[in-house]
Amino acid sequence: xxxxxxxxxxxxxxxxxxxxxxxxxxxxxxxxxxxxxxxxxxxxxxxxxxxxxxxxxxxxxxxxxxxxxxxxxxxxxxxxxxxxxxxxxxxxxxxxxxxxxxxxxxxxxxxxxxx
Amino acid sequence: xxxxxxxxxxxxxxxxxxxxxxxxxxxxxxxxxxxxxxxxxxxxxxxxxxxxxxxxxxxxxxxxxxxxxxxxxxxxxxxxxxxxxxxxxxxxxxxxxxxxxxxxxxxxxxxx
Numbered sequence: 001x002x003x004x005x006x007x008x009x010x011x012x013x014x015x016x017x018x019x020x021x022x023x024x025x026x027x028x029x030x031x032x033x034x035x036x037x038x039x040x041x042x043x044x045x046x047x048x049x050x051x052x053x054x055x056x057x058x059x060x061x062x063x064x065x066x067x068x069x070x071x072x073x074x075x076x077x078x079x080x081x082x083x084x085x086x087x088x089x090x091x092x093x094x095x096x097x098x099x100x101x102x103x104x105x106x107x108x109x110x111x112x113x114x115x
Numbered sequence: 116x117x118x119x120x121x122x123x124x125x126x127x128x129x130x131x132x133x134x135x136x137x138x139x140x141x142x143x144x145x146x147x148x149x150x151x152x153x154x155x156x157x158x159x160x161x162x163x164x165x166x167x168x169x170x171x172x173x174x175x176x177x178x179x180x181x182x183x184x185x186x187x188x189x190x191x192x193x194x195x196x197x198x199x200x201x202x203x204x205x206x207x208x209x210x211x212x213x214x215x216x217x218x219x220x221x222x223x224x225x226x227x
Contacts, residue, residue, distance in 0.1 A: 004158070033214065042119070042204055042217030043159070056214060091159070104215060106158035 002026065004107035006092050012113045018080035021110045025074070025094030031055075032069055033104065034077050035091040043091055049075065082114045117142045119218035121205050127224045128195055136190040136221045138179075138205035146207040148172075148181050148188040149215065153202045162190075162203070195225045 005024040013019050025032050030051050035043035046065065048055040051072040060067070064083070069075040079086055089111045093104040122137040140146065150162040150172070163172035168183035177192045188205060205218040 040219065042206075042219045043215075044217075045214050048214055093159075103161050103164070104159075106160065108156075108158045 004092055004094055004105055006090075006107035006110050008110060009108065010111050010113075012115065013082055015084055015114050016081040018078065019082060019112060020079075021077045021090050021092075021112075023075045023077070023092030023107060025092070026105055029094035029096050029105070030072070031095045032075050033091075033093040033095075034067055034075070035093065037089045037091055037109070039088070046077070046090075079112075082112075084114050087112055087114045117146070117207060117209055117216045119205050119207055119216055121203075121218035121221050124202075124220075124222040125224050126221060127226070130197055130225055130227050131194045132225075134190070134192040134195045134199075134223065136203055136205075136223070138188045138190065138218060140186050140188065140205070140207050142186075142207055142209050144209045145183075146209045148179070149206045149208070150177070150179055150188070150190050151204040151206060151217075153204065153220070155201070159204065195223070197225045197227055199223060200225045 007022050032049045034046040036046050037043045046060045047057040047067045049069040052069045067077045089109040091109045093106045095104045118141045120139050147166045149164045151159045152162045153159045163174040165172040165181035171180045179188050179190045202220045202222050204220045206215040208215050
């Protein structure tokens with residue numbers, strides 16, 4: 001079974017530039033998550049999709065971050081314009097769903113460095 | 116809001132030593148509790164879980180018991196191996212939600 005695919009693995013940009021990350025979840029997984037992991041901290045949820053609808057985006061900085069999940073499959077997370085504090089690893093995860101199941105399958109992450 | 120507190124690392128052990136990584140939580144409801152592990156160069160993966168008080172989760176020789184009275188979910192292993200070197204994350208999922216709240220992670224380094 002193929003895992004969660006993310007790209008690019010690494011990205012270096014200047015502040016105020018834009019960047020986009022792509023995620024393809026495990027086939028058949030209805031729920032997709034984007035997490036931000038700053039160095040030395042645990043992952044923090046940015047947005048959760050159920051199929052192609054947003055379930056929770058309360059911690060997404062909407063002035064600069066956007067995400068979409070067209071057709072309920074793959075997803076794109078965009079940052080525009082980037083700030084220095086956006087340097088982090090962006091993790092995509094998917095799950096088959098279920099309240100409290102907690103079994104999320106993570107991709108390897110996309111490491112962003114903002115200079 | 117919900118939160119998870121883990122002991123700071125790195126935890127440095129010799130092979131075959133006993134491991135404990137402490138984890139305590141704060142939640143408004145009755146959460147499910149999880150340990151995730153991140154091996155070098157890989158994504159996070161679920162190690163074990165417990166969904167109600169006094170449950171014990173176990174996998175690959177690791178164990179953790181859900182202690183409601185002390186709001187804890189400490190990770191233990193009787194004899195660590197070099198291949199256990201990784202970052203371990205404690206996490207919770209509160210009732211009614213499928214998202215996870217993570218602790219900061221604890222790095223484990225095991226030497227031969």
